[in-house]
Amino acid sequence: MKYACLIYDDESTGPTDPTSPEFAEMIAGYMAFGEKYESVIQGGEALDSVSTSTCVKVRDGKMTTTDGPFAETKEQLGGFYIIEADDLDTACQIASEIPGAYTGQVEVRPVPNYG
């Protein structure tokens, strides 16, 4: 089965300066995860901060854009992986090794196959 691992974390506490050692450490953690699970990771990206986000909606044929996010939450979606796993337990076990799981949390959601 295919699962999306959505990584939520508090943006205000994580390292933001790409030149800092903390940032390098975080990246190293993700690199290690990526290498270990290379065979099951089917995709994934880090996302820029929610302050850069824009929400688009169309109502009555008219498009409007607003600045996101639409809900004030403590933790923001900061990135995701798409992985292949036999079942939910396996997916959760893999998700538990994503560095974001240690500081924030990872939502594991099945990607349905409509084929």
Place this chain on the structure above:
Amino acid sequence: MDVNTAIVEVVRTEWPRLMAALVRDLGDLGRAEDAAQEAIEVALANWPTDGIPDRPGAWILTVARRRAIDKLRRDQNRLQKSELLARLEQRTTPETELDFDSPESLLGDEQLQLIFACCHPSLNTESQTALTLRCITGLSTREIARAFLTPEPTMAQRLVRAKRKIESAGIPLRVPPDSDLLDRLAVVHGVIYLLFTEGHTRSESDLLTGVDLCDEAIRLGRLLTRLVNDSSETFGLAALMLLSHARRAARTDDAGDLVLLEDQDRTRWDHAMIAEGQALLARALRFADPGPYQLQAAINALHAEAARAGDTDWRQIALLYSRLLRHQPTPVVQLNHAVAVAMTDGPEAGLALLDGLAEPLAGYRYFDSTQADLLRRAGRTEEAATAYERALQHCDNAAEQRFLTRRLESVSHPSPDP
């Protein structure tokens, strides 16, 4: 026991193994449940006149498989289903029918897999309890709805959603690996014990539902002890439920009023159930790893072993509560510990341990009634009366209200000491 009661009991006993076999065969919880339900209905229609077959489990399984095959044939449009069909048809040969009655075919692993799926941590508590009752103990959706005082359509929807989640989220039908086993078993224990405490509260209030969740929880607890043999807490949980439930008949008097442990007619306790609980507790304690369920079971066993209330080994009980506090440092356990201490060292010693509990236990009626009782025993009648009044405000159980009112009257208008 009339024939219908006997049939229901046979059906309920066979249900978990039946479901386990069908889930294994069909690979799908919903389809298995439908087939099992249909087969049970055939049994309920035929057995009153034909009699219960020699091998009722195999009989029902055969019918269920045939029903599933019929359904799959009607609905055969995918390769996956035709493979399934071929496998199923193979299973309806006489040899495999016999299998269902051999000792090897207890389907222990399959039953456990099903239990772990129903109690998967990714399901919410409501789904876990409902699904466990439906799939493992075989209660009907209507019965589960009644037991939880929930409208039947709401419960039906909850079950559908839970089954859909198992399917679509890929919740596996397998026994968790050793590294997760204890944690996952703890979730299963939690679900069973929740059903038990839920039933406990209900059985003391107006029992009109016809379904006793305590009995269901005990059924599950016993089943689990047969399927898991290396977890001390599995035995401890079953022991705790049996030892506590054994006192049920004595807990209320003929008028339905609450009778305190010390005033209970101990001949009305279920001594066979106590013996079963004691035996399970003994098995648990052999692991020398006493967890919270075992400690609570041991406390209940000490009550059960006292022929008269005055013989109760309160010192040992106080000690067990202090051990329990290490696992569960909760205000409620502190409260129980205080009660036990009050029995050995006097009401004032107990009252001292209640200090600091008033706030965390505000609105918890057993706090007010316990405090009231200790104050009454310490001769502080005015304070006792105030505490009884507080307890009454938080009590919505008719039998307990009558009890508290009587106690309040006794401290407000004290009669000469008996």
